[in-house]
Amino acid sequence: MSVPEIHTARLRLTVLSARDGALLYRYVNNNRAHLAPWEPQRDEAYYTLSACEDRLFVGYQHWLRGDALPWVALHPETGEMVASCHASQISRGAFQACYLGYSIAAEYQGQGLMREVVAGCIDYLFTELRLHRVMANYMPHNHRSARLLTALQFEREGYARQYLQIAGQWQDHVLTARINPYSSG
Template sequence: MFGYRSHVPKARLTTERLVVRLVHARDAWRLADYYAENRQFLKPWEPVRDESHCYPSGWQPRLAMIEELHRQGSAFYFALLDPDEHEIRGVANFSNVVRGSFHACYLGYSLGEKWQGQGIMFEALTSAIRYMQRTQHIHRIMANYMPHNQRSGALLARLGFKKEGYAHDYLLINGVWRDHVLTALTTPSWVPGR
């Protein structure tokens, strides 16, 4: 009789080789598999992760929180999946979304080891960034990388991110404070959301 309308944004983007969509509660198994399979590979590039990242039971409460962030419009967590949506190949997260006079967010991402060097992250981020700029009306996307992560630096440059600075002891990565190169991408033809 009365319908329930969810205010969680729907975003399902398709590229040549991927489905790029917001994660949801049914992704607990896929995310656990992704982090378990790539645990050692991602370790040098990420904060220390506890065991719960490798189990669906650890992802269930995390995904409930992420869906609330989606609902609030304060973060957008994307999964990069095969066309049939069976396997997560990577993730791209737009977090700390601030509106007002800033309209900005931070971008973080990772790609599974077996998918490296194939242009998959460029393909996914091109689509996800377009969504953030056109649908979420974000003017400034900031992304930072460790100086020795030349692949990430090259990817961001290819996407149009410009270097803006250097931060010492910026993030706690794998248990050690690491320097980061600060970059940003702005939307030249930005228009406010309706």
């Protein structure tokens, strides 16, 4: 099975394997402080090369099984990792849905790249995987995510108190979803 690729106007999205661990290693270490307020607390082992290789190996296996799609966005000239967009818990049967998570390197914020990446990922989920629903949740104080999801036509569906433990604290989340406009039935 060949690894899927999406080419956006400025980036290339693909699924990495364990042999690409150095790319993820640089991304997580260069953006450690930048991403910390939006992620679970991480121990030091998370930031090692071997842990990055392990996460990519596991992500690749999830992709092969069809229950996740761990996209990374690569810079077309340097090949460096710019962002990630991860479709997880892909469900089939009557649900046909997934959850979406994403991050972008600090140096690439404010350039519209995250919108480009997430839009490309959603298009693939709707047209290639033919999912009916994509769900994405964000903390109420994450105004960038709120604007991004609104711009990408996600609708607010609820509010979950103390939903996830982020940065060591139980955080409320706004629950949003987008329905595939191409779905029938």
